[in-house]
Amino acid sequence: MTVINSNVLESGHTALVTGASRGIGPLIAREVAKQGAHVVLTGRSASELAAVASALRTARLSVSTVPADLTQLDAARILVQTIEQQRGGIDLLVNNAGGDPQREFQSMTVDENLRIVHLNLLAPIALSHAVLSGMLDRGRGHIVNVSAIAGRIAFPHTEAYAAAKDGLIGFTRVLRSDYRGRGVSASVVILGAVRGAGQGQRTMDEMGLRTPPFMVSAEAVAKAVVRAVRRDRAELVLLPGPGRLLKAVMDIFPGFGPAINRASGSTKTMDNVMRVREAKRNAEVK
Numbered sequence: 001m002t003v004i005n006s007n008v009l010e011s012g013h014t015a016l017v018t019g020a021s022r023g024i025g026p027l028i029a030r031e032v033a034k035q036g037a038h039v040v041l042t043g044r045s046a047s048e049l050a051a052v053a054s055a056l057r058t059a060r061l062s063v064s065t066v067p068a069d070l071t072q073l074d075a076a077r078i079l080v081q082t083i084e085q086q087r088g089g090i091d092l093l094v095n096n097a098g099g100d101p102q103r104e105f106q107s108m109t110v111d112e113n114l115r116i117v118h119l120n121l122l123a124p125i126a127l128s129h130a131v132l133s134g135m136l137d138r139g140r141g142h143i144v145n146v147s148a149i150a151g152r153i154a155f156p157h158t159e160a161y162a163a164a165k166d167g168l169i170g171f172t173r174v175l176r177s178d179y180r181g182r183g184v185s186a187s188v189v190i191l192g193a194v195r196g197a198g199q200g201q202r203t204m205d206e207m208g209l210r211t212p213p214f215m216v217s218a219e220a221v222a223k224a225v226v227r228a229v230r231r232d233r234a235e236l237v238l239l240p241g242p243g244r245l246l247k248a249v250m251d252i253f254p255g256f257g258p259a260i261n262r263a264s265g266s267t268k269t270m271d272n273v274m275r276v277r278e279a280k281r282n283a284e285v286k
């Protein structure tokens with residue numbers, strides 16, 4: 001298969017990385033900027049973005065920041081328009097912003113559940129839509145979507161998150177198929193639990209748990225994003241061992257998911273996390 005667009009990572013090109021204020025995002029931004037592209041960092045927190053940008057500039061990397069709340073109406077269009085005016089175009093979009101409040105589906109309101117879908121699925125679709133016209137005009141572009149294995153393994157208490165992340169896999173497949181022939185490709189990076197940075201590690205720290213061996217490093221995720229572009233890969237699965245095989249087995253035998261979650265201790269851990277989250281929530285409400 002022909003590899004297209006690997007040069008979007010190089011000097012003279014602009015990348016937009018969402019969720020770049022904390023967690024895995026700053027590492028993705030660093031890895032992309034190290035390839036030579038200018039990286040625009042976005043997230044809601046202007047001060048955290050400024051701190052990340054300052055650290056990257058110290059490492060002589062070319063970055064700038066544009067804060068945005070991607071769950072706001074029209075945020076994607078305004079963000080892309082702002083960057084296109086500043087930089088002349090976006091050549092690489094990394095839809096990394098996402099996450100889950102780690103609360104029980106039924107204990108959240110329907111609006112709280114829908115907000116999870118907004119952040120993890122609707123915002124990446126809106127951003128992809130906003131960058132696509134410019135990419136097609138220039139005949140080059142790549143969109144990398146950061147998804148999760150949660151839906152495939154029925155990871156406990158992630159109903160809306162899993163729906164969004166599985167949706168993102170389908171969205172990426174069709175986007176890639178429809179636009180690759182016109183110079184714009186798309187890849188999805190499907191993550192298991194990540195150690196070293198991000199929500200999974202924060203939860204382990206909060207619960208006082210040791211990092212289990214099946215977590216992949218945040219640095220490996222950042223490198224995988226670059227690899228997805230360089231090699232124009234449709235899907236990369238980041239799980240220890242034969243990740244793609246494990247994902248395929250889960251698709252053929254979906255009943256294995258809960259059993260694996262129980263055996264790995266994830267069910268017990270996540271039940272405890274739900275209790276902690278609800279206790280915090282009740283304390284806030286009082």
Ligand SMILES: NC(=O)c1ccc[n+]([C@@H]2O[C@H](COP(=O)([O-])OP(=O)(O)OC[C@H]3O[C@@H](n4cnc5c(N)ncnc54)[C@H](OP(=O)(O)O)[C@@H]3O)[C@@H](O)[C@H]2O)c1
Binds near residue numbers: 023042069146149191
């Ligand atoms: N960490 C893991 O174990 C793991 C596993 C599987 C998949 N993933 C996926 O990997 C990606 C990164 O996760 P992470 O662990 O690094 O998450 P994180 O540490 O919680 O960081 C989330 C990022 O998203 C941004 N964000 C959150 N809400 C936003 C909003 N409304 N508008 C704009 N930006 C928003 C946050 O910035 P602000 O707060 O400044 O807005 C932050 O930069 C996510 O898509 C996640 O689903 C992570």
